[in-house]
Amino acid sequence: MSYIGFLSDLEHEPNEPVQYYLPLDRERVPLNPYIGHEIELRYLGEKACCTCGRKAKKLFNNGYCYPCFTKLAECDLCIVKPHQCHYDQGTCRDTEFAESNCMTAHYVYLALSSGIKVGLTRKNRGKARWIDQGAIQAIPIAEVPTRKAAGEMEYFISQHIPDKTDWRKMLAGKVEECDLLEIREQIRSLLPEEYREYLLDDQEIYQFTYPILETLEKIKSLSFDKQEVIKGRLMGIKGQYLILDHAVLNIKKHTGYKIEVVLRPLG
Secondary structure (H helix, E strand, C coil): CEEEEEECCCEEECCCCCEEEEEECCEEEECHHHCCCEEEEEEEEEEECCCCCCECCCCECCCECHHHHHHCHHHCHHHCCHHHCCHHHCCCCCHHHHHHHCCCCEEEEEEECCCEEEEEEEHHHHHHHHHHCCCCEEEEEEEECCHHHHHHHHHHHCCCCCCCCCHHHHHHCCCCCCCHHHHHHHHHHHCCHHHHHHECCCCCCEECCCCECCCCCCCCEECCCCCCEEEEEEEEEECCEEEECCCEEECHHHCCEEEEEEEECCC
16 A cells, blocks of 8 residues: 655554554554554655644754744644743733643643653643653643643752653653652642642553554664655554654654655565
């Protein structure tokens, strides 16, 4: 089977295991049936902005042309540093975007991917966010009314536990075991009074398994910026990564690249 189009982030459904799809323009290629099969991805030399579709020699922030990168609210610094939100100062790039994406309920959560980490996400994107990070477990700490308030709580917690994922350990399956409920209780005891009204008592730990035949002992990253053709046996998928038999490919990093994908059965 062969497909051609501009790449978007891997899409997924939280089944057991997670079901993955590769978006190429209007095509949505199911990948799970091809785990264990040969895959070839060929970069066709074109890039286009994931928002406006403008052709560009270079893309920024995982898929944006330079004008969109400098103008769109979703590319502002406060997206990666939400505690620095400046909506209240009247300097937001797009108030409509802020009202629908930032002035809404957010979870502050704990997730287990390479190790324990704290993060935040819009309430309606919890599972999608955790899968994108390759988490095998996750649990919300609090439900906070705005992204800025969630970012301030996340920043406070990040002084005690990490807020980053080691993607190599995550892909190698080298996960440090821990008790999320116990750690959540420890975090709750540290939080200032101003955050306590947002705390959740839900005991459910969300669990995720990924379609992986084998993990790699040594994680090597591939890029279309260094080679036109990437091919090998598809051994698994986790987070936004395709795991081949010799290296891994971050699909999110290549959003907006035009590629041809060929999927072949073994033999």
